[in-house]
Amino acid sequence: MTHTVAVGEFEGPLGILLDLVERRQFEVTSISVADITTGYLESIRSLKARSAEELSEFLALGARLLYIKSLALLPTTNPAEQTEELRTLNLELDEYKRIRQAARTLGLRAANRSWVRPVAPQLELHELPLPDLELSALTQAFARALRAAPVEAPSGIIHVTISQHMVQTRLRHRLAAGFELAEVLRECANRLEIVVTFLALLELVREGAASVGQADQFGDIEVHQA
Amino acid sequence: MTTPSLTTKLEAILFVAAEPLSLERLAVAADTPVADTQAALQDLASQTSRGIVLSELGGQYRLTTAPAASAVVRKFLRDESKSDLSKAALETLAIVAYRGPLTRSQVDTVRGVASDTMLRNLLARGLIREAGRSAEPGRPQLYSVSHSFLQHFGLQSPADLPPLPTTSEQSHAH
Numbered sequence: 001m002t003h004t005v006a007v008g009e010f011e012g013p014l015g016i017l018l019d020l021v022e023r024r025q026f027e028v029t030s031i032s033v034a035d036i037t038t039g040y041l042e043s044i045r046s047l048k049a050r051s052a053e054e055l056s057e058f059l060a061l062g063a064r065l066l067y068i069k070s071l072a073l074l075p076t077t078n079p080a081e082q083t084e085e086l087r088t089l090n091l092e093l094d095e096y097k098r099i100r101q102a103a104r105t106l107g108l109r110a111a112n113r114s115w116v117r118p119v120a121p122q123l124e125l126h127e128l129p130l131p132d133l134e135l136s137a138l139t140q141a142f143a144r145a146l147r148a149a150p151v152e153a154p155s156g157i158i159h160v161t162i163s164q165h166m167v168q169t170r171l172r173h174r175l176a177a178g179f180e181l182a183e184v185l186r187e188c189a190n191r192l193e194i195v196v197t198f199l200a201l202l203e204l205v206r207e208g209a210a211s212v213g214q215a216d217q218f219g220d221i222e223v224h225q226a
Numbered sequence: 227m228t229t230p231s232l233t234t235k236l237e238a239i240l241f242v243a244a245e246p247l248s249l250e251r252l253a254v255a256a257d258t259p260v261a262d263t264q265a266a267l268q269d270l271a272s273q274t275s276r277g278i279v280l281s282e283l284g285g286q287y288r289l290t291t292a293p294a295a296s297a298v299v300r301k302f303l304r305d306e307s308k309s310d311l312s313k314a315a316l317e318t319l320a321i322v323a324y325r326g327p328l329t330r331s332q333v334d335t336v337r338g339v340a341s342d343t344m345l346r347n348l349l350a351r352g353l354i355r356e357a358g359r360s361a362e363p364g365r366p367q368l369y370s371v372s373h374s375f376l377q378h379f380g381l382q383s384p385a386d387l388p389p390l391p392t393t394s395e396q397s398h399a400h
Contacts, residue, residue: 012314012337012338012339013338013339014337014338014339053340054339057338057339057340061338092335092336092338095336096336096337096338097391098390098391098392099317099320099321099324099336099337099390100317100320101391102320102323102324102388102390102391103313103316103317103319103320104316105388106316106319106320106323106379106387106388107309107311107313107316109379109380109381109388110308110309110311110378110379110380111296111297111309111380112293112294112296112379112380113293113296113300113309113377113378113379113380114279114281114290114291114292114293114296114376114377114380115290115291115299115303115377116288116289116290116291116373116377117241117289
């Protein structure tokens, strides 16, 4: 026959034992151990453990209680052993009792919780400042973009062969005088040529032949001989 | 403008800090000797009538709202969530708070049940933290409570923990 004990919240083996002990007296003694062991074994019989591992924890304490109980029944056994086992068990129960009480108190304190500012002010915003930005600058930029736009959209497939090496050589010749990146890019006929020119320039920088600089924010990128 | 006091400077630094700051970092930030910094922090910690209080754990400092103002802040934040910590979680936290730093097996001994899953959950929630390793064989991981633990329970430092109940011998002495 099985019956479920209404347990509001899950109790571990020590919790069950502690409830039994508190109902009877203050600690497990050689006199009460038989009674308490019976009570404990009854409690865990009706228990619905969630796993075999969990069940083994309840059984382990049950076995321990039975062992302590048995020590009194066997006359040949060293009487000091039971005393020692009881002392250890009561120490453990006592520690658990204090912690259980402390946990209850702690739980009540959660009502008085504190908060921290979840996010501190960002120390470095990677947003660029925009000095002297006026509407006229925007219209000028738009006009520049219109001028730079190809007059006619390329139709169909353009077959061009541009060698990066070739472009590189061309740029290398102009390094001594220096040039602006925008100027070179304006000379490009199409997007592919821009890409190749850009790659050629990167190669020159990598070689150490060219150095690039920018005097002011959003200013022209100037290319010089390194 | 008058020169701000050290306490004022430290409070301002703690206000903008994204994480708890050590005494040393605060001393460097305020450009003051450690001893003076410590004295000023004590001054700050003693100002408990304010809405913001100093919280300290293991020599790391941060500002939090005053536990006394908890109800009004909760209402303002419309935070109606109750603490969802189970009885077992509270017990484990109590063990780590009162007996820590300690190892998983030491927690197991007090609770009488295996605590690895519970400790993992509490670690994931940030309520406990790894606190070095024990000198025992195998050098097991040690656990102690975190700053979040203090805030969750409205404690300014581990010293604010309610005293552990006395042993049953004493409590039943009557």
